[in-house]
Amino acid sequence: MKTSQPVAAGHPERIELVHGGGGRASAQLIERMFIRAFDNPMLQQKNDQARFDVPTRRLVMTTDAHVVSPLFFPGGDIGSLAVHGTLNDIAMAGAEPLYLAVSFILEEGILLRDLQRIVASMARASEAAGVPIVTGDTKVVERGKADGVFITTSAIGSVPNGVDLSADRAQPGDQILLSGTIGDHGVAILSARDSLGFTSPIRSDSAALHDLVKQMVRQVPTIRCMRDPTRGGLATALNEICQQSGVGMLIDEQAVAIAPAVQSACELLGLDPYYLANEGKLIAICPAAQADRLLAQMRAHPLGQGASRIGVVTTDPQAMVELQTALGGIRLLDWLNGDPLPRIC
Amino acid sequence: MKTSQPVAAGHPERIELVHGGGGRASAQLIERMFIRAFDNPMLQQKNDQARFDVPTRRLVMTTDAHVVSPLFFPGGDIGSLAVHGTLNDIAMAGAEPLYLAVSFILEEGILLRDLQRIVASMARASEAAGVPIVTGDTKVVERGKADGVFITTSAIGSVPNGVDLSADRAQPGDQILLSGTIGDHGVAILSARDSLGFTSPIRSDSAALHDLVKQMVRQVPTIRCMRDPTRGGLATALNEICQQSGVGMLIDEQAVAIAPAVQSACELLGLDPYYLANEGKLIAICPAAQADRLLAQMRAHPLGQGASRIGVVTTDPQAMVELQTALGGIRLLDWLNGDPLPRIC
Numbered sequence: 001m002k003t004s005q006p007v008a009a010g011h012p013e014r015i016e017l018v019h020g021g022g023g024r025a026s027a028q029l030i031e032r033m034f035i036r037a038f039d040n041p042m043l044q045q046k047n048d049q050a051r052f053d054v055p056t057r058r059l060v061m062t063t064d065a066h067v068v069s070p071l072f073f074p075g076g077d078i079g080s081l082a083v084h085g086t087l088n089d090i091a092m093a094g095a096e097p098l099y100l101a102v103s104f105i106l107e108e109g110i111l112l113r114d115l116q117r118i119v120a121s122m123a124r125a126s127e128a129a130g131v132p133i134v135t136g137d138t139k140v141v142e143r144g145k146a147d148g149v150f151i152t153t154s155a156i157g158s159v160p161n162g163v164d165l166s167a168d169r170a171q172p173g174d175q176i177l178l179s180g181t182i183g184d185h186g187v188a189i190l191s192a193r194d195s196l197g198f199t200s201p202i203r204s205d206s207a208a209l210h211d212l213v214k215q216m217v218r219q220v221p222t223i224r225c226m227r228d229p230t231r232g233g234l235a236t237a238l239n240e241i242c243q244q245s246g247v248g249m250l251i252d253e254q255a256v257a258i259a260p261a262v263q264s265a266c267e268l269l270g271l272d273p274y275y276l277a278n279e280g281k282l283i284a285i286c287p288a289a290q291a292d293r294l295l296a297q298m299r300a301h302p303l304g305q306g307a308s309r310i311g312v313v314t315t316d317p318q319a320m321v322e323l324q325t326a327l328g329g330i331r332l333l334d335w336l337n338g339d340p341l342p343r344i345c
Numbered sequence: 346m347k348t349s350q351p352v353a354a355g356h357p358e359r360i361e362l363v364h365g366g367g368g369r370a371s372a373q374l375i376e377r378m379f380i381r382a383f384d385n386p387m388l389q390q391k392n393d394q395a396r397f398d399v400p401t402r403r404l405v406m407t408t409d410a411h412v413v414s415p416l417f418f419p420g421g422d423i424g425s426l427a428v429h430g431t432l433n434d435i436a437m438a439g440a441e442p443l444y445l446a447v448s449f450i451l452e453e454g455i456l457l458r459d460l461q462r463i464v465a466s467m468a469r470a471s472e473a474a475g476v477p478i479v480t481g482d483t484k485v486v487e488r489g490k491a492d493g494v495f496i497t498t499s500a501i502g503s504v505p506n507g508v509d510l511s512a513d514r515a516q517p518g519d520q521i522l523l524s525g526t527i528g529d530h531g532v533a534i535l536s537a538r539d540s541l542g543f544t545s546p547i548r549s550d551s552a553a554l555h556d557l558v559k560q561m562v563r564q565v566p567t568i569r570c571m572r573d574p575t576r577g578g579l580a581t582a583l584n585e586i587c588q589q590s591g592v593g594m595l596i597d598e599q600a601v602a603i604a605p606a607v608q609s610a611c612e613l614l615g616l617d618p619y620y621l622a623n624e625g626k627l628i629a630i631c632p633a634a635q636a637d638r639l640l641a642q643m644r645a646h647p648l649g650q651g652a653s654r655i656g657v658v659t660t661d662p663q664a665m666v667e668l669q670t671a672l673g674g675i676r677l678l679d680w681l682n683g684d685p686l687p688r689i690c
Contacts, residue, residue, distance in 0.1 A: 011663075022576025024621075027585070029394025042394025046589055047512055048434040048572070051504060059400060062394035063446035063499050065484045089393040102406035103497045137497075141688060143491040152448045152482075154499035156407050159396060167392055182546070227393070244391055277367075297492045305656035341365025341484060 015106045020140025025122060027305040035114060037123040041112060054098060056158040061256040062089035063154040069146050069343040071118065073192035074278075075185075075203030078151055079121035084279055085345060086153035087129055088228045091210035093221035093281065094217040100126060102153050103137040107146040118149060129208040131155070151339040157210075162221045170245035174313040175291035177284045178255075179212065179298055180205070180306035182234050183262040186276030187343050190269065198269065202261045207280030212301045219297040220290045227283050230345055233275040234279035237283055238321045239335045240262040248316025251327045252335065255310045274323075275336045277344045279341045285313060360451045360460065365485025367496070380483060382468040389480040395479035399443060401503040407434035408499040414688040416463065416493050418537035420530075420548030421624075424466035429553045430690060431498035431626055432474055433573045436555035437512040437627065440502035441564040445471060447498050448482040452491040460666055465493060474553040484577065502555075507566045514569040515590035519658040520636035522602075522629045524643055525550070525651035527579050528607040531621030532688050535614065543614065547606045552625030557620060557646045564642040565635045572628050575690055577681040578620040582628055583666045586682045595660025596678060598670045600655045619668075620681045622689045630658065 009101055018025040035043050042050040068083040076084075083100065090097040102122065105113065126133050188204040209228065217223060225245075229237035234256070238249055258266075258273050265275050280303060286294050291309060298304030315324075321333040348563070363370040380388050387395040411427040421429075428445065435442040447467065471478050522626075533549040536543055552579075554573065562568060574582035583594055597601065603611075603618050611618050624650060631639050637652060643649030666678040 017687045018684045020576075020687065021681055023581050023620075023681025023684065025575070025682075025684070029681070030623070045511055045513065046585070047438065049405045049438050049440075049502075051403070051405045051438055051440075053509075054399070054402050054404055057399050058396070059399055059501075060394045061395045061444060061446055061499075061501060062446045062480055063497070064482045065448035065450050065497060067450060068486045093392065093394050093396055095394075095396075099406060099407055099500055103408045103410035103499075105410050105412060105495055105497075135407055137409045139412045139688075141412050141492060144489065146495075147486060147490040150450055150491075152408070152410060152450075152497035152499075153499075154406075154446055155449075156404075156406060156501060157394075168389055168486050175383075185395050203564065231365075232371070240391070275368075335372070336368025337370075338368060339363045339368065339370070341363045341366065341582075 002272035013112055015108060015110045015112060015140060017140050018110050020138060027168045033119055037119045038133040040132045040134060052099060053125060054158060058159045060090055060093045060095045060157045060159060061152045062086060063152060064089060064226060065152045067150050067343050068345060069147060069345050070086060070192050073204055077118055078122050078149055080125040081115035081206050081279060081345060082151040082153045083122050083207050084292065085123035086155045087131060087208045090155050091213040092226045092228055093159060094163040094213060095159045097131045097155050097157040097210050100133045100155045101135045102133050102151060102154055104139045105146055105306055106138065107148050108140055108143040111150050114151065120244060126259055131139040160217060163217050165223055165225045167225050167227060167244040168243045170241050170247050170285045170313045172247055172313050172315040173288055174224055174285050175288050176249060176311045177295055177298065177311055178284045178308055178310045179185050179255040179304045181259045182278055182281065183258060183273035185279040186344055187265045193241035199267050202259065205278055205280035207303055209280065209282055215297055215301055216284065216294060220286055220294045221269040222287055222290060224285045228257065229278050229281060229283060231277050233277060235274040235333045236336045239253050242319040242321055246319060248314040248319060248340060249311055250314050250320045251311035251321060251323050253323050257306050257309050274333060279345065352626055358457055360453060360485055361453045361459060362453050362485050364429050365483060374483065378464055382464045383478040384478060385477045394396045397444060399503060403504045404501050405435055405438045405440045405504055406501045406507050407431060408497060409434060410495060410497045412495050412688050413690050414492060415537050415677060416450045419533045421551040422463055422466050424463035425470040425493055426551050426624060426690060427496040427498045428470035429551045431500045432476060432553045432555050435500050435502035436506060436558040436571055437571045439558060440504045441559060442476045442502040444557050445476050445478045445498055445500045446480045447478050447496060448623060450495040451483065451495050452489055453485055453488045460494065461678035493622050496631065505562060505564055508562050510568055510570045512572060512586045512589040515586050515592050515630045515658050517592055517634055517658050517660040519569055519577040519592060519630045520633050521641055521652055521656045521658065522643065523653055523655045524627045524649045526604045527626065528611065528618035531608045531686060531689055532607045532626040545606055545610050548634040549606065550623055550625035552648055554625065554627055554648060557648045558640055558645055561629065561639060565639045566633055567635060572625050574626060574628060576622050578622060580619040580678045581625050581681045586660040586668055591664060593659040593664060594656055594666045595659050596656035596666060596668050598668050600653050602651050602653060619678060632644055
């Protein structure tokens with residue numbers, strides 16, 4: 001508050017409370033780190049909001065808090081994950097993401113170089129996706145009142161005419177497609193947790209799916225719904241759709257792809273890959289007549305090369321997901337109960 | 346992960362990690378607390394995004410993380426503050442807020458009844474403002490890795506035709522209006538911090554300003570810019586406008602209203618009210634010819650009753666804010682340096 005007080009006195013290499021005060025040090029952090037990395041005309045205006053014109057009046061909006069631990073992991077970090085996760089929530093409506101907004105909660109004492117690395121990763125993910133970060137906010141809390149960096153990303157997107165995806169639209173007879181292997185993100189995070197003393201060659205599948213989705217809805221605009229099986233995994237995402245649509249599902253275990261290294265990690269750790277998080281995969285449900293065409297379109301895209309038809313939507317007033325096992329039996333695939341892997345995203 | 350594991354086993358009255366797992370306990374928390382409180386058709390769809398039509402293609406978007414400590418304070422709590430703060434960032438563009446999105450980061454162990462109280466307060470603030478909360482997200486982190494509740498709110502709004510407010514538009518000769526007293530929010534938060542052993546009758550001014558702004562831009566669409574002087578206070582907000590517009594300002598100390606209880610708290614604690622946060626006040630800059638009309642419009646609104654003309658925009662290549670004191674002297678009103686009041690919002 002005294003004008004003679006130096007900015008960021010003791011530790012120029014670390015975030016301090018003063019960086020969150022809204023004064024000169026905050027302005028310098030925003031200018032030197034965020035605006036430089038996310039550079040675009042809207043951020044340069046330095047208003048507390050971004051102004052733009054949207055191409056259509058039919059929009060979607062989403063928000064996600066990211067608290068993944070550790071901050072860096074094979075295949076990504078909290079920065080790229082925060083961009084991908086939010087773009088994917090927009091894409092699951094069949095929409096094209098337009099703009100991103102980002103809020104940081106920083107713990108006093110984190111290294112500026114770690115923050116810089118995260119911010120650079122966000123900037124790369126945003127640029128690769130073609131979706132600019134147009135507004136943001138930064139808060140700093142005392143040491144021990146957060147865990148390094150939390151990032152909340154929000155986005156808006158535009159929905160093409162004729163596209164109407166929603167988890168309450170699945171119908172008996174529809175086909176269920178999955179874009180690739182499951183469990184990669186979950187295992188990658190676990191392998192990055194030193195405490196487990198466990199290593200794996202698996203990298204997170206974290207990726208932005210909106211380009212794949214764009215091709216899919218262009219080819220088959222009658223897709224009923226899509227969902228990315230993140231927290232809670234494939235099993236929970238399928239159960240959510242069943243509950244919302246009032247239908248059942250029969251899933252073919254042999255059609256669900258699992259990387260051998262994920263399978264063996266799950267056996268070692270006593271985990272079920274159906275409940276592990278994914279950050280670059282999607283489930284699509286479509287009328288049976290369009291399934292072949294949609295599957296071919298998915299396989300033609302780099303992020304859908306491993307796509308397969310994993311099951312069908314059934315009539316079931318109890319909205320159960322059943323798994324036909326490799327041995328020919330049927331087992332219930334329930335919602336995730338409990339949370340053995342906190343802070344996976 | 347085992348289907349037989351009970352939900353929220355040990356402490357049904359507290360948030361547990363399982364509430365953030367994305368499985369059944371998460372779904373129950375969302376259903377029973379958030380959807381019930383924020384009730385609207387878009388949330389009921391339970392998709393990971395909200396879909397809606399916007400009235401115009403000219404939009405603004407904003408995001409803010411809220412980490413205020415303590416969670417409850419005279420005149421509000423983190424829930425109402427998170428709604429008001431974000432609506433005000435939309436309003437400062439002269440825009441009408443349309444939709445809110447909210448992300449919670451919860452610390453394991455917080456009381457469900459505290460969370461319920463915060464959520465109810467958000468719901469009331471959203472309803473009073475006429476702006477629904479249409480999508481959201483919840484994460485839970487381990488005890489000691491956050492501080493109770495952090496809330497990030499994002500919003501979009503539509504900009505009326507002919508309205509073009511930006512902090513780079515102030516011009517020499519423009520008049521500077523302020524909607525009421527300064528420092529109330531900062532003092533209210535301080536009085537709620539037990540550790541200071543300090544009491545005050547002052548309540549936070551936390552309020553949603555978009556209805557006041559709607560009347561203002563309707564009356565005077567040529568307003569150059571508005572800003573809400575939150576973190577960093579009036580002094581920092583004025584400096585930001587000067588820097589962005591490349592102008593100076595001369596502020597009349599006698600025209601800046603400060604409640605006597607705020608003034609005495611500042612004297613007691615050695616603080617300067619010009620650097621204290623406000624959460625229900627705005628600065629408006631307009632051409633001199635429209636200032637009388639704009640001031641009358643502000644005073645006609647309940648949230649602008651205490652409005653006054655506090656100064657003029659000057660020509661100054663160094664972009665300084667000068668304060669003409671009650672004694673006739675001039676002192677420099679610098680940016681906030683340092684942060685004596687962390688976590689004020």
